[in-house]
Amino acid sequence: MESGPAIFAGAAFTLFGAALLCWTGVRVRYGEPVAAGVAPRTAAVLTGLFGAGSLLLGIWCFGRL
Template sequence: MESGPAIFAGAAFTLFGAALLLWTGVRVRQGEPVALGVAPRAAATLAVLFGGVFVLLGIWCFGRL
């Protein structure tokens, strides 16, 4: 993988995943719904799962440099 696209993809995935984890944590701590019309535990669980996947994918992209 070329270094330019790998750096961009790694930064995008890592920032998105970290922001999703932070946003989900704040919403859960405040008792607000994570997604409207969805069971609170299911929404929080899926958001944390996908946030972690995006962070790991970003780290994997950085590891390919």
Template sequence: MESGPAIFAGTAFALFGGALLLWTTVRVRQGEPVALGVAPRAAAVVTGLTGALLLGLGLWCFGRL
């Protein structure tokens, strides 16, 4: 019974983290701001680290199955 929530959480974290990394990469390559009103490099770094953290958390959830 505990594998259901772990699968759901792992999927949600992995999808959101992957999408965030992809979105950040596209915005940086196009030279567009990642976040309005924030220094471009700082926004890209923080967003990239957050995406990587969420993707890793999703993989960790799948590893706990």
């Protein structure tokens, strides 16, 4: 019974983290702003950290099965 929520949380975190990292990479590659009103390097670094953190959290959730 407890594996259902872990699978859902793992999938949600993994998909969000992967999408955030891909989106940030594309924005940085084309020189477009990642976040409005924030320094480009700061936004790219923080977005990358949050994307990687979310991806790792999703992998951790899958590891708890």
